[in-house]
Amino acid sequence: MAATAILPLAATEGAIQQLVPTDTAIIIEARLTTLTATCPCCGVAARRRQSQYQRRLADLPWQGVPVVVRLVVRRFWCDNPACPRAIFAERIPALAAPYARKTRRLLAVLTPLGFALGGEGGRRVLALLGMPASGDTLLRLVRRAVVAPCDG
Numbered sequence: 001m002a003a004t005a006i007l008p009l010a011a012t013e014g015a016i017q018q019l020v021p022t023d024t025a026i027i028i029e030a031r032l033t034t035l036t037a038t039c040p041c042c043g044v045a046a047r048r049r050q051s052q053y054q055r056r057l058a059d060l061p062w063q064g065v066p067v068v069v070r071l072v073v074r075r076f077w078c079d080n081p082a083c084p085r086a087i088f089a090e091r092i093p094a095l096a097a098p099y100a101r102k103t104r105r106l107l108a109v110l111t112p113l114g115f116a117l118g119g120e121g122g123r124r125v126l127a128l129l130g131m132p133a134s135g136d137t138l139l140r141l142v143r144r145a146v147v148a149p150c151d152g
């Protein structure tokens with residue numbers, strides 16, 4: 001996948017349905033189009049859809065305007081009788097972690113900014129860049145970041 005893709009979705013995985021500009025943000029409406037999804041518990045591909053819901057993910061801004069990804073996520077029945085999970089939601093690891101409310105690429109910007117500028121300083125700079133985040137959020141990202149142990 002090209003690094004310049006609007007969303008980290010392969011053409012075979014999903015598609016952007018619509019770009020909706022509002023007064024405060026640009027909304028990218030997207031959905032996956034694959035016929036199957038892999039159960040995160042047992043790894044077996046599932047085809048039977050159970051339901052769907054919308055997920056909102058904050059993404060990198062465009063020209064200083066906040067961008068929100070409104071993603072339709074489908075729930076599937078896992079048909080593997082040995083699997084303890086009956087229903088699961090499809091996942092897009094390249095886009096966001098499960099239950100995350102920010103895309104991975106946004107977190108890849110916020111976390112180092114939190115390290116460099118701290119909570120309140122980072123919040124002020126991010127507001128200018130169209131990436132509103134509270135100081136507490138930045139500090140939480142810094143605490144969550146895994147720091148590799150020193151080799152020497």
Ligand SMILES: [Zn+2]
Pocket residue numbers: 039040041042043044078079080083084085
């Ligand atoms: Zn399963």
